Amino acid sequence: MRILICPDKFAGTLSAPEAAQAVRDGWREVAPGDDLVLRPLADGGPGFVEVLATALPGRRVPVPTVDPLGRPVRGEILLSPEDGTAYVESAQACGLHLLDPAERDPRRTTSFGLGALLATAAEAGARRAVIGLGGSAVNDGGAGLLAALNAVPVDASGAALPYGGAALLAVAGLAGRPQLRGMELVAATDVDNPLTGLTGASNVFGPQKGASREDVLLLDDALRRFAEVLERDLPGCPAGLAELPGAGAAGGLGAAVLALGGRCESGIGLVIRLTGLDAAYEEADLVITGEGSFDHQSLHGKVVAGVAGAARDRGVPCVVLAGRVSAGRREAAMAGVTEAHSLVDHFGGEQHGGVERAMGRPADGLRALAARLARQWSR
Incomplete structure (x- = not known):
């Protein structure tokens, strides 16, 4: 499979390149033969x-x-x-x-x-x-x-x-x-x-x-x-x-x-064009994107919305990995998001210290979530 990995930064914890690397490392633990293409992104803000x-x-x-x-x-x-x-x-x-x-x-x-x-x-x-x-x-x-x-x-x-x-x-x-x-x-x-x-x-x-x-x-x-x-x-x-x-x-x-x-x-739009993301979509079997907080604002002009919309238009599934997920499932699906997974939930949820662990160990969490995705999606 060819996996396109194009996250935004995880504000306060990981830069976009660091987040992309963590996802790549987690996927490779399970499916080392897959072709992983990294295109970290930004929308004009930090990074x-x-x-x-x-x-x-x-x-x-x-x-x-x-x-x-x-x-x-x-x-x-x-x-x-x-x-x-x-x-x-x-x-x-x-x-x-x-x-x-x-x-x-x-x-x-x-x-x-x-x-x-x-x-x-x-x-x-x-x-x-x-x-x-x-x-x-x-x-x-x-x-x-x-x-x-x-x-x-x-x-x-x-x-x-x-x-x-x-x-x-x-x-x-x-x-x-x-x-x-x-x-x-x-x-x-x-x-x-x-x-x-x-x-x-x-x-x-x-x-x-x-x-x-x-x-x-x-x-x-x-x-x-x-x-x-x-x-x-x-x-x-x-x-x-x-x-x-x-x-x-x-x-x-x-x-x-x-x-x-x-x-x-x-x-x-400018970053997608300059990083060659449009061409990378054409050969992708799965797109993985993400950011610190995937909420309703994410679906209006942010990196995740741009990535998911482009994937949807090409018939490619798109998975979001985020520190926290609060966007509505139906709204996210309409924007092109196939699945969304949260670091907070991975680390036990808000009631069991998940927020603190997600902030303190974001790269570990992304690697683990990516490995789980590889078991689910890789051929």
């Missing part, structure tokens, strides 16, 4: 660069940058010599995982670090930057990103604004022009939320980043004001920026990309 680096020619360039609170952190860009594209991951500089829960405050977190990554890509001669958007701790509409590119948001007196989304209530203009050296921008995201309003960045994603209800209202007003300034002061910024699909991705980083003349593209 975006690592996943693409396993599939694309190019070099990974380390870049010193800052985290959402302005503290030094190490990032990297993937430079592809074939077409002059730089692949950049916003989560390396803006990721929620970089902050302790007590530090999460979207009123003051900044996207400056992502701007530093993009500046490095431009200085390296990249003709295009593909930016994975997801998992961010920021809600500043890309104000920090623009500041790092020499377009600094300022108040009515011309003073540079402090970090964070809340400061944008006082934004009056931009000092300077973005320095991208003609580099094209593409946002890789599967979020189509607008920047503001009930389905905007602040209302939908602000609370998970630490925003109270009062914070959400303040940040929404601030982003609306910032969008007006960008439309007025950035040549080429599209009209109606705050309402454009994808503008609300990653705390409004999508809006910054659009304002700079960029565009949004499906993150999982």
Whole structure:
């Protein structure tokens, strides 16, 4: 048999390549003669660069940058010599995982670090930057990103604004022009939320980043004001920026990309294409995918939904291995999922320490589940 193994990361425990390796090792214990094809995936969030680096020619360039609170952190860009594209991951500089829960405050977190990554890509001669958007701790509409590119948001007196989304209530203009050296921008995201309003960045994603209800209202007003300034002061910024699909991705980083003349593209669609997953489907007898939590959100624009849907369209069974499974069986089946198995259940269930063991021994659990699948599915 040919088994296509293409998981997402297991957030907080395993990267996508590590998860794929654990599944491969478990399957080989039972059916060593089967052909196992590994294609770890990401949808634009954490792990975006690592996943693409396993599939694309190019070099990974380390870049010193800052985290959402302005503290030094190490990032990297993937430079592809074939077409002059730089692949950049916003989560390396803006990721929620970089902050302790007590530090999460979207009123003051900044996207400056992502701007530093993009500046490095431009200085390296990249003709295009593909930016994975997801998992961010920021809600500043890309104000920090623009500041790092020499377009600094300022108040009515011309003073540079402090970090964070809340400061944008006082934004009056931009000092300077973005320095991208003609580099094209593409946002890789599967979020189509607008920047503001009930389905905007602040209302939908602000609370998970630490925003109270009062914070959400303040940040929404601030982003609306910032969008007006960008439309007025950035040549080429599209009209109606705050309402454009994808503008609300990653705390409004999508809006910054659009304002700079960029565009949004499906993150999982882009990764599937670049990793050659479409061709791998054609010869697969079984597809195995997975993620940390397989829930109702997984079936709407996430890696598992993209993988399962493509498998369904080709008549190939698809099995999901996840840390926890809470998606409805009927809904999952309609999305193309044949079976779903949980590490928590494998380790005894929630009432018997399964959650703790699943978090502490995820690779062991995946190997065991994969071995069980091999006994069931291998010819």
